[in-house]
Amino acid sequence: MAKNKTAETENDVTDFINQVADETKRTDSFRLIELMQGTTGFAPKMWGASIIGFGNYHYKYASGHEGDMPLVGFSPRKAATSLYLSQCSTEKPDLLRKLGKHKAGVGCIYIKKLDDINTNVLREMVAASVDYLKNTYGIRPAEPSLYR
Numbered sequence: 001m002a003k004n005k006t007a008e009t010e011n012d013v014t015d016f017i018n019q020v021a022d023e024t025k026r027t028d029s030f031r032l033i034e035l036m037q038g039t040t041g042f043a044p045k046m047w048g049a050s051i052i053g054f055g056n057y058h059y060k061y062a063s064g065h066e067g068d069m070p071l072v073g074f075s076p077r078k079a080a081t082s083l084y085l086s087q088c089s090t091e092k093p094d095l096l097r098k099l100g101k102h103k104a105g106v107g108c109i110y111i112k113k114l115d116d117i118n119t120n121v122l123r124e125m126v127a128a129s130v131d132y133l134k135n136t137y138g139i140r141p142a143e144p145s146l147y148r
Contacts, residue, residue: 007068008056011046017076025076028114032074032081035119039126040071051075051084055130057137072129080110083122085129095125 017029033044033052042055053070060066073084084107087095096104100117103110111117 006048006051009046013044013046013052016046020076024113025081028081029076031114035123036072036126039123040130047073057133059137071133072126080112083109085109085125086132087125087128091128095121
């Protein structure tokens, strides 16, 4: 079985964000950390080279493929910031309509800047993502935050 490329690392989140060239994306990244950490209770951790994740869960598919992933996360990519959220399919369309300016893929939501979206709706989506994954896979309680 192939191993996941995206795994939690010990890389420093602040160092990663400070290397982001675009000032708006840097500022938005710190705001997203505040929002996601405040909503989930989990400290930010680097996953792979460019994803900032919060908490984690272990999944196992019927095919036997299994692995660990963050409950929620984001990545300040060049073209747009990618938001990684999981939602129950019945809630997601309604929340996306309320979110604001974005593009949605199968597993990601893409935003140009945080000021283009309703952060209260994003907070609701983050909480719904954690609840969905908790009910689907079970998660450990949040440990005290080490991020400041």
